[in-house]
Amino acid sequence: MEPVTMAKAINLSLRDALAGDDDVLVFGEDVGTLGGVFRITDGLQKAFGSDRVFDTPLAESAIIGICIGLALRGFKPVPEIQFDGFIYPAFDQIVSHVAKYRNRTGVSMPITIRVPFGGRIGAVEHHSESPEAYFTHTAGLKVVAPSTPGDAYALLQSAIADPDPVIFFEPKARYYLKEEIDTAKEVPIGQARVARGGSGVTVIAYGPTVGIALDAAKAAEKENISLEVIDLRSLSPLDMPTILASLQKTHRAIVVHEAPVFGGFGGEIVARIADDGFDLLEAPIARIGGMDTPYPPARYEKLYLPDVDRILEAADLALAYG
Amino acid sequence: MADVVRVVAADDPVRPLFSPAGELTADARGTLGLSPDELRDLYHKMVWIRRTDQEALNLQRQGELGLWGPYQGQEAIHVGTVAALRPTDWIFPSYREFGMGMCRGIDPAEMLTLFRGLSHGPWDPRRYHFAPLVIPVASQVPHAVGMAMGSRFKHGDDVVLSTFGDGATSKGDWHEAMNFAGVFRAPVVFLCQNNRWAISVPLAKQTAGSIAERAQGYGFPGIRIDGNDVLAVLAAVRAAAARARQGDGPYLIEAMTYRMGPHTTSDDPTRYRSETDLERWNVKDPIPRYREWLQGQGLIDEASLAAINREVETAVEATRNRLKSAPVPAAGEAIFGRVYQHPPDSFLEERQEFESSLESN
Numbered sequence: 001m002e003p004v005t006m007a008k009a010i011n012l013s014l015r016d017a018l019a020g021d022d023d024v025l026v027f028g029e030d031v032g033t034l035g036g037v038f039r040i041t042d043g044l045q046k047a048f049g050s051d052r053v054f055d056t057p058l059a060e061s062a063i064i065g066i067c068i069g070l071a072l073r074g075f076k077p078v079p080e081i082q083f084d085g086f087i088y089p090a091f092d093q094i095v096s097h098v099a100k101y102r103n104r105t106g107v108s109m110p111i112t113i114r115v116p117f118g119g120r121i122g123a124v125e126h127h128s129e130s131p132e133a134y135f136t137h138t139a140g141l142k143v144v145a146p147s148t149p150g151d152a153y154a155l156l157q158s159a160i161a162d163p164d165p166v167i168f169f170e171p172k173a174r175y176y177l178k179e180e181i182d183t184a185k186e187v188p189i190g191q192a193r194v195a196r197g198g199s200g201v202t203v204i205a206y207g208p209t210v211g212i213a214l215d216a217a218k219a220a221e222k223e224n225i226s227l228e229v230i231d232l233r234s235l236s237p238l239d240m241p242t243i244l245a246s247l248q249k250t251h252r253a254i255v256v257h258e259a260p261v262f263g264g265f266g267g268e269i270v271a272r273i274a275d276d277g278f279d280l281l282e283a284p285i286a287r288i289g290g291m292d293t294p295y296p297p298a299r300y301e302k303l304y305l306p307d308v309d310r311i312l313e314a315a316d317l318a319l320a321y322g
Numbered sequence: 323m324a325d326v327v328r329v330v331a332a333d334d335p336v337r338p339l340f341s342p343a344g345e346l347t348a349d350a351r352g353t354l355g356l357s358p359d360e361l362r363d364l365y366h367k368m369v370w371i372r373r374t375d376q377e378a379l380n381l382q383r384q385g386e387l388g389l390w391g392p393y394q395g396q397e398a399i400h401v402g403t404v405a406a407l408r409p410t411d412w413i414f415p416s417y418r419e420f421g422m423g424m425c426r427g428i429d430p431a432e433m434l435t436l437f438r439g440l441s442h443g444p445w446d447p448r449r450y451h452f453a454p455l456v457i458p459v460a461s462q463v464p465h466a467v468g469m470a471m472g473s474r475f476k477h478g479d480d481v482v483l484s485t486f487g488d489g490a491t492s493k494g495d496w497h498e499a500m501n502f503a504g505v506f507r508a509p510v511v512f513l514c515q516n517n518r519w520a521i522s523v524p525l526a527k528q529t530a531g532s533i534a535e536r537a538q539g540y541g542f543p544g545i546r547i548d549g550n551d552v553l554a555v556l557a558a559v560r561a562a563a564a565r566a567r568q569g570d571g572p573y574l575i576e577a578m579t580y581r582m583g584p585h586t587t588s589d590d591p592t593r594y595r596s597e598t599d600l601e602r603w604n605v606k607d608p609i610p611r612y613r614e615w616l617q618g619q620g621l622i623d624e625a626s627l628a629a630i631n632r633e634v635e636t637a638v639e640a641t642r643n644r645l646k647s648a649p650v651p652a653a654g655e656a657i658f659g660r661v662y663q664h665p666p667d668s669f670l671e672e673r674q675e676f677e678s679s680l681e682s683n
Contacts, residue, residue, distance in 0.1 A: 025475075051475045057505055062498035065464025066471060069414070069482075072447060073472035089494070096458050097465070104442040104454050108663045140661050163663035190666055237666030 003178040009149035010040050010114075010170060012183070013156040014078065018048045021076060024160060026053045028063055028080030028114075037082055038116060038175060060086055064093040067111045068101060076110045078160060084117040084169075085126030091134070098165045099140030108163040112156070117145070118208035118258050119305055120173040122298040129295055130259035135167045136236040136268065142189055143236040145169040147210035149179050151233055154187035162189060171208035192239035194246065198228035201315045202246040202253045204269055206232040209256040209306055216311035225315055235265055243269070244277050251282040252318040256306045261289040283321035286314035327504070327541035333570065334543040336561045344547040344578065346554035354557060358621050362630075364405060364552050365616055368397040368609050370634045371421035374430050375583075377638050378420075378437065382587045386646065387437040392583035393418050395550070398608035399515050399577050401425055402555030403483060407563055412482045414453040414466035418515075419485060426452045431644035440650060451480075459520075460486055460493035463512070467499045470508035470572075481509040481566040483559065489520030491533050500574070504540035509566035511559060512537075512574040515549060517581035522594040537574035549577025550608040580606070653680060 004012070017024045026044055028036075032055035035042030045053040056063050060081060067077040081087045087094075094113070101109050119128030136143050142164055146152040152170065159166035166189065195210060196217050205213040210231045217227035228246050232239065247253060253273060255266035266287040273285060288306045296304045331337065339350035356364075375392050382390040393400065400421030407413070415422055424430050428445050435441045436455065443454035456462035466484030473480050490496050491514060503510050514533050518525045537544025548554045555577055562573035580603035584591050616622040651659075658665075658673040665673075 057498070057501050059498040059501065061495050062464045062467070062502050065461070065495060065499065066468030066502060068465040069412075069468025069470070070472045071468075072412075072453070072465075073469055073476070075472055075475075077468075092458065092461060093464070093495075096461060097456075100442075101454075102663065103660045105445075105447050106660050107447060142666070237668050240668070 001180055001182075003180050004149055005176045005178050006146075006149040006152045006170070007038060007040055007175040009153040009181055010156060011042055011044070013153045014041060014044060015047065016183070017078070017157065017160045018044065018052060023074055024052070024076045024078060025070065026078045026080070027056050029056060029058055029082045031055060031080050036080065038172065040114075040170075041080065060090040061093050064090040064098060064113065068093075068097050068109065071109045071111055072107060076112075076160060078112045078114065080114045082116070083127050084115055084129040084131055087115055087131060094135070094141070094167075095138050099138045102164070103140060109165045110160075110163050111165040112159040112162075112168055113165070114168045114170060116172040116175075117169045118171045118173055119295060119301050120208065122301070124298070125295065128301065130257065130290070132167075132169055132235055133259060133263060133265045136265055140165065141236065142166045142234070143169070144189055144234045145171065145207035146233055147171060147174060147195075147205075147207055147231050149177065150181040150185060151187055151193075151231075153181050153183060154185050155189070155233060158187060158189050169207055173208050174211060177211070187233065190234045190237040190239055192230050192232045192234065192242040194228060194242065195231040196227070196229040198226040199249050200226040200252070201318050202228045202230060202243070202250045203256060203311060203315075204230045204232065204243060204253060205256045206235060208258055212306055212308060213256055213311060216308045216315070219308055220312060220315060225319065227315060238269070238272065240272055240276060243273065244280070247273065247277050247280040251280055253281075254286045254288060254311060254314045254318065256288045256311060258290050258305055260292045261287045262292045264289055283318040286318060288314055329538050329541065329543045334545075335565050336543070336545050336558050336573065336575070339557050339561060340545060340547055340554070344545070346548070346551060346557055350557055351553055354553060361616065361621055362626065364401055364556070365609075365612055365622065366630045366633070367401045367425055368552065368612065369630055370637060371400055371424050372397050372609060373634045373638050374424065374641060375421070377642060378434060379583075379587065381434070381642065381645070382437070387434065388439045389437055389586055389588060391418050391420075391586040393421055395580045395582035395603065395607065396515055396517060397421060398552035398612070399513070399549050399555050399579060402552040403485070403513060403559050406556045406559035407483060408480065410451055410480045411563065412451045412453065412466070412469050412480065414462045414469070414482065414484045415455055416459065416462060416486050416490065417455045417457050418487070419455065422485070423450070423452055423455070426450045428452060429644070431641045431648060434641075434645050435648055438645065438648070440648065440656070460490035460495040462486070463490065463496050463499035464502065466510055467503045467506075467508050470503065470510035471506050473509055474506065479567060481511060481563045483511045483513060483563070485513040485515060487520065488514060488516040488518065488525055488528055488533065489523070490514075491536070492528060500536070500540045500572075503572040504542055507569070507571040509569070510572045511562045511566055512572060513559065514574065514576045515579055516576050517579050519581045519585070519595070521585040521589060522591075524595070534574060534576035540572070542572045542574065544574035544576065546576040546578060549579035550606045550611065552608060552612050582607075
């Protein structure tokens with residue numbers, strides 16, 4: 001297969017899910033005729049008709065709210081929230097109903113909510129946010145964030161097939177990254193991958209920060225520092241065995257995400273390591289993320305977001321500790 | 323403005339059944355086609371759900387229930403609505419539609435476990451086509467629209483009834499759902515139970531305009547009717563459901579009624595409303611009103627009224643006994659059992675730790 005972008009891989013995954021199961025529905029703002037503002041749903045309405053792939057009115061709460069009724073009827077809704085910063089009007093439906101409906105009624109909610117997320121695209125306000133921690137904090141949801149075209153394809157297949165609701169965060173800065181993909185490869189929810197092997201410091205990343213972590217590992221190699229990069233892929237559930245196996249080798253860890261550090265998902269990773277791997281540690285765990293400010297105007301986002309230098313600096317500190 | 327859907331009289335099969343004041347016309351009442359048994363059954367059900375409401379209030383006072391939200395005064399809507407629909411038509415209730423659930427065949431003792439702190443709503447909604455009682459106001463309205471859109475996509479012949487109170491019409495979810503329904507021409511009947519109170523806030527402070535007339539703005543018809551007349555409710559819901567069933571889209575019914583009790587047992591209405599208001603609505607109480615109508619028609623006599631009361635007392639006693647002997651599910655299952663269909667390993671570990679800690683205590 002020719003190399004494809006992550007955008008195309010997600011498109012193919014949606015296409016295969018629609019073709020494989022008549023109960024899969026794709027809908028949201030501009031996803032039909034236009035094919036989505038990022039063209040992720042390009043051509044799907046034409047291929048599957050406007051009863052299965054359709055534009056909705058501009059109303060995020062109802063886009064998620066209708067999923068409950070559709071799921072009760074046996075559909076597998078795959079709604080799109082156009083941008084990370086527009087998910088908040090749907091927050092009540094997600095937290096009060098999507099996450100809790102099975103607990104309330106015993107009826108499963110096979111809903112996959114796709115959300116382009118993260119920054120580094122030079123956008124205006126509300127288009128670069130990382131709201132994942134709101135959802136990892138909510139019982140009843142599963143939360144995933146792929147970083148490569150192949151994982152995006154496979155993880156979306158797993159999410160749509162999962163009987164429980166999944167928030168599927170797509171790192172929009174990586175939409176146009178290309179690679180060959182194997183559509184037969186399965187990526188179950190809850191399995192991290194070692195994106196690059198190493199022995200000095202473990203760098204734990206997901207979604208948009210995996211690329212930065214890999215760049216940092218390449219740069220570190222020139223200085224004879226070996227970084228192991230873990231791509232979590234799934235935030236909830238969290239693959240602690242893969243993280244702990246890496247720490248058995250490195251005894252040092254850095255967590256990298258774009259979201260602000262205070263109350264961010266990195267805190268959960270660090271706390272879990274402290275619970276289950278305290279004795280493995282030879283240095284404090286560094287958290288690298290956005291600042292504890294609202295996302296800045298685009299001119300300043302490079303200063304706000306994690307970068308290679310911040311990871312290298314944290315790696316140096318971890319190795320020099322003690 | 324050619325794109326705008328204009329609601330025209332020919333598209334409204336409900337309005338001809340009603341006077342401008344929202345009263346069911348004598349002609350319409352005469353052509354409902356209900357048998358004497360069916361007409362008596364409506365009365366029987368209203369008495370049964372009211373008596374169960376009172377019993378639940380007593381059970382709350384005795385400490386058997388943690389909370390109760392009475393629906394006294396709204397029985398005509400509960401009974402008339404369910405009678406107007408097919409059993410396969412879905413109902414999406416708010417938290418006060420306990421009587422509707424009873425009319426759908428759900429065991430009231432089972433439903434009461436929700437107020438006894440044993441469940442969040444134990445019945446399978448698919449068995450009764452009755453969604454769970456939903457507490458966040460108006461948030462259930464989009465669920466109903468999703469179900470109705472699904473009916474259309476599957477070419478089903480079922481329709482959906484979405485019910486909510488006057489307070490719900492202030493919420494964004496209500497607007498979003500009404501708009502979706504109009505755009506997708508979803509087979510859904512919206513039923514506003516305008517009981518004039520949202521806890522302590524009266525209708526006048528809730529909304530400045532007409533709720534029923536808002537339907538026009540969403541591209542479908544709406545009507546305000548007398549919600550304390552069981553036959554009026556039945557006629558309106560039936561006609562609106564028939565219209566939706568034949569593919570003509572949504573309808574909004576605003577049924578005027580009155581919440582005769584407190585919002586819940588935690589509420590004290592004496593702080594915000596007067597006895598005179600209540601007395602005014604006592605006169606319109608749907609149960610004596612309908613009984614008098616049945617008597618006037620010669621459809622019910624003292625013996626059958628006494629028989630109904632006896633049957634209801636027996637049923638309520640049985641409900642009370644079933645509730646008090648309802649098993650208390652094991653804590654592990656109650657807390658963890660239904661969260662995920664495919665629970666993550668870490669979740670199962672937490673459950674196991676919790677269950678072991680219970681055993682060791």
